Amino acid sequence: MDSVSSARDGNPVLSRQWWRPGLDASSVRWVLFVAVGYYLAARLGFAFTLRPSPLSTLWPPNALLLAALLLTPSRLWAWLLLAALPAHLLAELQSGVPVAMVLGWYASNCSEALIGAALVRAFVPGPLRLDTLASTATFLLCGVLAAPLLSSFLDAALVSLVGWGDAGYWELLRTRVLSNALAEIIVAPLVLTWGSFHFARLRAAPPARHAEAAALFAGLLAASLVLDLPQIGLHATPALFYAPLPFLLWAAVRFGPTGTATAIAVMALATIWGAVSGLGPFTGHAPAQMARDMQLFLIAVAAPLLLLAAALEERKRVARDAREQRLQLTHLSRVAMLGELSGGIVHELNQPLTAILSNAQAARHFIANNSADPQLLGEILQDIILADQRAGDVIRRLRTLFKRGETNFETLDANTLVRDVLRIVNGDLVLRAIHAEIDLDEPLPPLEGDRVELQQLMLNLVVNACEAMGGVEERLRRLAIRTRAGTDGGVVISVTDNGAGFAPEQYERLFEPFYTTKRQGLGLGLSICRTIVRAHRGRLWGTAAPGKGAAFHVHLPAMRPGRRP
């Protein structure tokens, strides 16, 4: 494995060779990393014990192990479980528990992680990211509910068998299910989301985003800790329980599953810390009831939030995909249109090439004949330069149109737009023997728009107009392009032909996708034009009379206030 790429991907095991066999260096590092994490998580679990009872409200190692399994190809699962054994022994043997019990807990902990991971993997193949409603619901059902529940039967049986403590089987079972379910819902999402997080995104985020995250977590911490204040403590009004909720929702709406999992963990830690320190609203009861109340409260808060974050993430992705598809379709239609214009474009390039070649060959003759007048040679060279610049200009314009880029709004002049488009279609107009009448209103108010998309819009209208005049006698073909300042501070651009026109009943259908009156063509042009115009807050409409030609008008609104050029 290439160590550079693994460092860049954030998680060595999630990188490209997801299912490749063998235990390579990066896998060994990952296994050791998980073992160390398991040990630290166990130490943390001991710290959450509600004294004088030996109960821990949150036992994170099992959840960490489950999350690690879900981030790892199943061929490495045995290694992870094996590496957890020394970490488990090291952590537990310090606490004076009999060896038989320690080994029994190792077995039940591993069984919990394995049951959860196997069930989740069966429904969600590949790494679990909690970024879809289905995968999050699967995790909640299999990882948070089924895994702690099923493994606790074994755990309680082992504890009873060894005779550790004096609690009965069902009490042991109930205590362990809740404690482990809480750990799964708090710790596993944290590991899962951060384990597959691309840290490059963090570095690329603008300062405002960092500031927002800082504000969110400061507010969340304050809202969670306010419950732990001694003077509120026991007498907390129930409304105060909801103090962290706005911040948790903020995290779900703005910071995705990763932010939500982190926010839930922060709130849970603050609440548990308060309870362990004898502060906060959960104190005052017996430790067992206190733990149960707090666990149920935290689980009830975390589950819907994780689902909400996943649903929002899914929606964002759908919107992103739709936008991406629109961009792709617009680009494809643009390239297809340039294909239709290829004859005219070749014509536009061949003209300067002819001038360059003939000028150069003429100069060579003059020099060979010793009739080279320096002034004439200078003129020839100047003409070669001009012709070359003209060809370069054609290519530059085309390259911008061929390129697939992001939408980029800038200040534009509608007349420049029309002139640019005319330069691109000039060859086509010559070949089709179409006479263009250009009537530009000067000066026009500036527009705000994407140059390439608006050029595409204009090209589409002009090409449609040209094609509509195919049946008109050559010397009668007239294309009129007109710009006018609108009364509202915007601009109206009209493209008129004297072709076949269209019937009133065809009018609204013209803008529907896949509706076409041409023998060749997909029928996407005008539908894409309308999308482009809408994205510019404008309006596109047609007016026509059969046999007298058609006119298409684009109204583009004035620049928004405060965005003056």
Next chain:
Amino acid sequence: MAGVSYIAIVDDEEPVRKALGRLLRASGMEVECYASGREFLDGSARRRPDCVVLDLHMPGMSGLEVLCALRPARPSVPAIVITAHDAPEIRRQCLAAGAADYLPKPLDERVLLNAISASLRAAKTPENRT
């Protein structure tokens, strides 16, 4: 027309017209340039060229229309049609309309000069004089 051939160039593109004119002058020909078919028809009525290098796609009167206008004259001026948009169908139409040759742009000097000499030779042969 003894010695120096007199060639007319008709092209609406000024840079092309100028460059072709220089090339033919450098090759020892006498050249007159016209920016449109109409201008050329008026000019050739005053002095008949030995050969015309005629652009096909021009606003107003196209090369094909100029060819048709030239035809009734006997003997007709040999015309070499040049175009920046080469298509088999257009080539067929031009040759059918009486073009001496059909050359796509950009034009190499040898191809152009060979086409001009060939058309001049053909114009001198008796069957073209009738």
